[in-house]
Amino acid sequence: MLEVLTYVAIALIAAIAVTLFIASRRPDEFYAARSLKIAAPPTRLHGLINNLKLMNTWNPYALRDSGGTARYSGPDAGPGATFHFAGKSGTGSVSVTDTSPSMIGMRLLMTKPFAGDNRVEFTLKPIGDETEVTWAMKGVAGLPGKVFSLFVNCERMMARDFDEGLANLKAIAEAA
16 A cells, blocks of 8 residues: 555656646746727727726726725826726736827736736727727746646636627727
């Protein structure tokens, strides 16, 4: 019996070592982006993104966490506007860091489920009577995130969420 347990322990240690080795070979950075054309002017869309309270009327992460805790600080919109959250999507904050008529930059600081400091960008590109909105996120992938990504396709998950959010944004912007 002791021999069997020894072999199981060795196999388990080897599996963990292989998993960590494979995860450590994954890219040190990640990037995900999705775009959608919306029949609204960039100024209308800018206001729905730059103001975090308005953004959370279409943001799928905030909509899913309606039972979580949420707090706003700083100005209503623009640099310094911050949304602090804790819920199903995790715990952290998102702050507007920079803004121009064609771009809104944000910093997403996560403490749970994994610590992270990510850059979020929304770009607004006029195309005729429409505006192409691109929602992108990039950041550093630490070892826990790399291990997690071996089992869950995080970029596909983010793409699905970004598509949902952009569709929500489209519905709100085009209804006005």
